[in-house]
Amino acid sequence: MAEIIKAFREDAPAMRFIGKKYPDFGGWWGEWFANGWFDEIERAMGGADAILAVWENGGGYVGLERRADGNMSEYWLGMFTPAGTPVPDGFSYIDFPAMGFGTCWIYGKENEVHNTSGCREKLEAQGFKLWTDADGSTWSFENCLCPRFTSPDENGNVILDYCCYVI
Numbered sequence: 546m547a548e549i550i551k552a553f554r555e556d557a558p559a560m561r562f563i564g565k566k567y568p569d570f571g572g573w574w575g576e577w578f579a580n581g582w583f584d585e586i587e588r589a590m591g592g593a594d595a596i597l598a599v600w601e602n603g604g605g606y607v608g609l610e611r612r613a614d615g616n617m618s619e620y621w622l623g624m625f626t627p628a629g630t631p632v633p634d635g636f637s638y639i640d641f642p643a644m645g646f647g648t649c650w651i652y653g654k655e656n657e658v659h660n661t662s663g664c665r666e667k668l669e670a671q672g673f674k675l676w677t678d679a680d681g682s683t684w685s686f687e688n689c690l691c692p693r694f695t696s697p698d699e700n701g702n703v704i705l706d707y708c709c710y711v712i
Contacts, residue, residue, distance in 0.1 A: 564623015
């Protein structure tokens, strides 16, 4: 069973999220790898080192969620890039201001760590206040980082970074 092993605050500068919007969680990840879309975004920003230079936990493949009244209203796949990164044809973007993230490390088997339901409560219990946009929605994302998420440990477990925008 997956468990939250760490919850902490990260601060990040203004960043641009480049990706594609989807109607739901669905099985969209496979087409991203098959089409090399993450590679396209990395090329647009001049390589993954460009985001790592402004946010130490950047460079992950991201499932971004916008929630209104607790229900998902938008779902995106893509990557965070430095502010102002050119957007490749066929992609959309969202510019986010400099912001804090409340981050939970969820440890467990890859098929278990995507249950992020306890993260918001854990962060709020530690005094984090979720940021809301002009429409009153909250934003969060799964940040699938290498090697924490991509290389299982000796027990076959990975760590998923789940981040909520906080003030």
